[in-house]
Amino acid sequence: xxxxxxxxxxxxxxxxxxxxxxxxxxxxxxxxxxxxxxxxxxxxxxxxxxxxxxxxxxxxxxxxxxxxxxxxxxxxxxxxxxxxxxxxxxxxxxxxxxxxxxxxxxxxxxxxxxxxxxxxxxxxxxxxxxxxxxxxxxxxxxxxxxxxxxxxxxxxxxxxxxxxxxxxxxxxxxxxxxxxxxxxxxxxxxxxxxxxxxxxxxxxxxxxxxxxxxxxxxxxxxxxxxxxxxxxxxxxxxxxxxxxxxxxxxxxxxxxxxxxxxxxxxxxxxxxxxxxxxxxxxxxxxxxxxxxxxxxxxxxxxxxxxxxxxxxxxxxxxxxxxxxxxxxxxxxxxxxxxxxxxxxx
Ligand code: KG4
Ligand code: ZN
Numbered sequence: 001x002x003x004x005x006x007x008x009x010x011x012x013x014x015x016x017x018x019x020x021x022x023x024x025x026x027x028x029x030x031x032x033x034x035x036x037x038x039x040x041x042x043x044x045x046x047x048x049x050x051x052x053x054x055x056x057x058x059x060x061x062x063x064x065x066x067x068x069x070x071x072x073x074x075x076x077x078x079x080x081x082x083x084x085x086x087x088x089x090x091x092x093x094x095x096x097x098x099x100x101x102x103x104x105x106x107x108x109x110x111x112x113x114x115x116x117x118x119x120x121x122x123x124x125x126x127x128x129x130x131x132x133x134x135x136x137x138x139x140x141x142x143x144x145x146x147x148x149x150x151x152x153x154x155x156x157x158x159x160x161x162x163x164x165x166x167x168x169x170x171x172x173x174x175x176x177x178x179x180x181x182x183x184x185x186x187x188x189x190x191x192x193x194x195x196x197x198x199x200x201x202x203x204x205x206x207x208x209x210x211x212x213x214x215x216x217x218x219x220x221x222x223x224x225x226x227x228x229x230x231x232x233x234x235x236x237x238x239x240x241x242x243x244x245x246x247x248x249x250x251x252x253x254x255x256x257x258x259x260x261x262x263x264x265x266x267x268x269x270x271x272x273x274x275x276x277x278x279x280x281x282x283x284x285x286x287x288x289x290x291x292x293x294x295x296x297x298x299x300x301x302x303x304x305x306x307x308x309x310x311x312x313x314x315x316x317x318x319x320x321x322x323x324x325x326x327x328x329x330x331x332x333x334x335x336x337x338x339x340x341x342x343x344x345x
Pocket of ligand 1: 011135136137138139162163164166167178179180181184280281282283284285286311312313
């Protein structure tokens with residue numbers, strides 16, 4: 001029997017979870033910081049770190065309590081060591097190291113991206129290899145996933161991540177933070193065909209993405225109608241223009257979804273693999289979920305997307321990957337340092 005404690009503090013969520021035998025989720029606690037960063041329209045690293053320090057201890061305690069176990073029952077501690085905000089990662093890694101030392105149990109270093117790619121395993125069994133699209137606030141990566149620890153990076157964003165584009169466009173439209181859910185909600189009443197925003201690199205060979213141009217296109221579109229001198233003035237001039245805002249949100253969302261779907265399906269076809277896993281916060285998006293499945297079906301490709309609670313940042317996915325390394329006996333030691341730019345594949 002094994003009990004793995006997962007700890008995740010790479011960005012703005014403080015999360016802890018207990019996973020029994022690599023299968024049973026005994027607890028899954030996530031502390032959000034929306035109210036802290038909301039007023040700035042994006043994450044303020046310094047504030048994120050301070051909040052992690054304040055809540056990490058009660059969140060871990062809560063995860064242990066909810067799991068109905070004692071600290072001494074734990075078999076190992078799996079912690080996100082990167083990529084992410086360095087100060088934020090440091091909080092989780094330091095906490096995990098202290099606990100591992102005090103309890104004399106193994107410490108396991110988990111890459112955050114690896115956690116996202118395998119989050120689906122908490123709900124479904126996916127045969128390997130598969131194509132993994134990781135779409136979050138910090139990453140837009142396409143992988144050939146062969147096994148735990150075996151990834152081939154097929155493509156990634158050359159500039160902004162898909163989630164970052166949602167967050168920036170939401171800020172421009174005055175829809176608030178986090179931008180993904182806000183844009184999705186607003187787009188429900190808009191026409192996705194109202195405006196044709198660019199689908200960058202979609203005609204190009206290869207699997208890289210680019211999302212900064214679409215953000216600029218949104219700004220240019222509004223400015224052509226309302227010649228404001230600064231983009232911070234855009235929400236003001238759009239006040240009362242609810243249907244225009246919805247059309248922009250829906251058209252923007254459609255363009256991002258089209259790019260993500262076409263590149264992912266192209267990668268699966270080129271690699272001759274009929275299984276696609278989509279993960280990361282943007283995978284919560286219902287239009288993306290629907291369109292990915294619809295297009296994939298045409299080519300006999302099966303699409304797997306975790307439920308929303310395992311798409312966004314959580315510690316269960318970290319504990320799951322941790323359990324795999326626990327079985328393999330791959331442990332870190334107390335010299336473990338977070339790496340803000342660590343990658344896989
Ligand atoms: O995976 P995640 O929780 O954290 C990172 O590792 O970045 O992803 C957060 C990102 C944010 O950019 C957020 O706007 C986006 O995921 N997101 C969405 C949706 N829900 C969250 N984007 C589009 N549609 C959504 N429904
Ligand atoms: Zn993430």
